[in-house]
């Protein structure tokens with residue numbers, strides 16, 4: 253049994269839709285004919301304030317408010333969806349927001365400063381501090397400095413870690429699991445496998461914890477978009493342990509007993525870096541399923557899933573739910589690189605190979 257759910261603010265539009273892909277879409281994706289694939293549309297949890305981070309922010313910002321915070325500091329890549337969602341949530345709640353951003357190179361080394369999510373951060377009034385990847389390593393110092401600066405301006409600051417992944421953020425995807433299982437029941441099926449992207453590990457941790465407690469036959473399979481399998485195993489267990497400890501339930505659920513399944517084979521050249529096969533799967537998903545995936549998170553997870561399902565990697569799995577965690581604004585900064593892939597995609601299609 254899980255401890256009682258902590259306090260939560262309502263920020264997103266829930267339940268998000270659960271959509272079955274039809275036979276035409278499944279055949280376009282070249283999936284084996286026995287498979288059924290559903291999309292859980294957490295990309296539609298809102299518009300500017302959208303994606304998987306909304307579920308975590310509902311708990312984190314409730315805690316911030318309860319502690320009397322008037323400002324929030326958080327961090328991520330320069331195209332962080334988490335930072336953008338936090339910035340809009342703060343604007344909605346009347347909280348000041350400071351974002352500590354790592355200036356990751358975009359596709360092909362392109363600068364993505366002031367574009368996509370970073371533009372939107374500033375649009376809604378967040379203060380953004382952008383660091384080179386090297387300087388970003390001193391993240392703890394940047395947090396301390398940002399908090400000091402806010403305090404000097406009379407604020408009480410609340411710090412949120414990368415991706416909102418900690419013991420409290422985990423609750424977002426425990427709740428999402430319950431929401432999804434109710435929808436599956438209403439549509440008369442039990443999923444065999446849930447698929448998500450793992451960036452800071454909180455989505456995977458929440459889903460895996462909930463599956464462990466509520467429905468252990470459901471496999472949660474995550475595709476890493478950075479770091480390694482062992483990193484995510486450790487991080488997810490740490491968050492699950494913190495979730496139990498914060499509720500005084502330490503020891504009731506042993507994080508080591510929670511099954512974790514992570515794959516790091518589809519990261520490509522690195523975090524936030526695309527590659528042609530990824531872009532082509534994303535284009536195929538766009539054209540055949542009407543899905544807007546992003547090349548940093550949801551696209552890599554979808555590409556990994558489709559590639560492995562085609563290869564029969566999950567024997568016995570029939571009903572699969574793909575957690576679409578959002579990220580569409582980040583897709584826009586990959587436009588030029590994707591158009592190049594689109595050219596080769598069209599040429600391949602004309603040559604009959606797609």
Ligand SMILES: Cc1ncc(COP(=O)(O)O)c(C=O)c1O
Nearest residue numbers: 333415451452453455549577579
């Ligand atoms: C669009 C999107 N999908 C998936 C993830 C991964 O979620 P998590 O950070 O909980 O692992 C993130 C953020 O990291 C994201 O922005």
